[in-house]
Amino acid sequence: MSHREQLDRLARYCPAAVPIALVAGDPCFDRMLASRPLRDSYRNRLGIHPDQRCVVVSSTWGGPSLFGRHPSLVLDLARQLPLDEYRVVVALHPNIWHGHSPWQVRMWLAECARAGVVVLPPEEGWRAGLVAADVTVGDHGSVTFYSAALGxxxxxxxxxxxxxxxxxxxxxxxxxxxxLDPSVALKEQVNAAIDGHSPEKYAPITELATSEPGRSAALLRAEIYTRLDLAEPATPADSAAVPLPAFEPVGAGSQLVQVQLTAQTAEVTRFPAAALDEPSSGGVLVACADEPDRRWLELAEVLVHDDRYDDPLRWIRASLSRLPGCLLAATRDRAGQWIIGGTDLPTVRLRGADDLGPVCAAVLHAWLCSGRKPHDLPDQLRIRLGSREELVQLSTQD
Structure with missing residues (x-):
């Protein structure tokens, strides 16, 4: 038993079992408690930036579960939550993985993964996700209760x-x-849950997770050695932190980029390309050259390839000739500098862009569509993505 209240319920339902029952705390919960000082390490390993909110989606198994009732909820969250402000992490019960096969689950979640969702494997990772979480969207499974118990x-x-x-x-x-009402705007509901949360409200419930917080390893070891009639080791029995996730999550591929321009500033909001299926969607569709979904390539207004070419303009011209609906393409030269070009348009070179080449290409697209000329671009452009702000150097060449 993890809590003495379970012993009371056992006495009501099965009194004969009470003499052999042991209240030994919860070793799984204790390991998550031990992991909390490393929260930033788990967040970093899951690809969560300091200013992003981590939304963990947890589902137990069976028809009444979250995944059973709302299989599209993970993708809906990815479509509606801006990429630079949120990171969605999904943890499905192992029975889902093994009941339907890992191949099937990966196929179900493939579009979610391409939209930037971190899909945790069934063996390990969900506890790290709970330590990293800013909110958990869940059901009647134990993971949801653990999350609430962590505050x-x-x-x-x-x-x-x-x-x-x-x-x-x-x-x-x-x-x-x-x-959660999946039929109405999800971002507002997520923010309301985070901003209005009061752990004290749930304390009378979550305190029932364990009556021996932090002591489960010691209690279990003492019981085991007593039953074996052996002396316990002199070293203390402590709960180890849960492992850091052993994989490197990738970001979203093709993206829908919304841009608001001023003279020297671009306010940018990014969503995965799948957000185009939302009724209120709008923006510049930036497709990756390795995009597996042909639909995004055919609809793309900007094409990007994060590779390095001896002659990047040759790749730009050749790619745009095969995508007549695409206005701009962007890639890197051998030195790693981003270059943006278009048919019958000057070339724009970026310095200090780092990972912002696709964003800058979308900003240039918005600049041209607003009636401005390429040569009117400022030498420096301040780009804001959520709470992040970067200064990019631009140079325009005919």
């Missing part, structure tokens, strides 16, 4: 109270936590 805001996408013991802490959480 993280939770939003319930499903709340099937009939599937759990009505006297259990998870049932109390299902009755108390705010509920």
């Amino acid at each position: 993280t805001p939770v939003l319930l996408a499903t709340w099937p109270e009939e599937t759990v013991d009505p006297a259990s802490p998870i049932a109390a959480l299902l009755r108390t936590a705010p509920r």
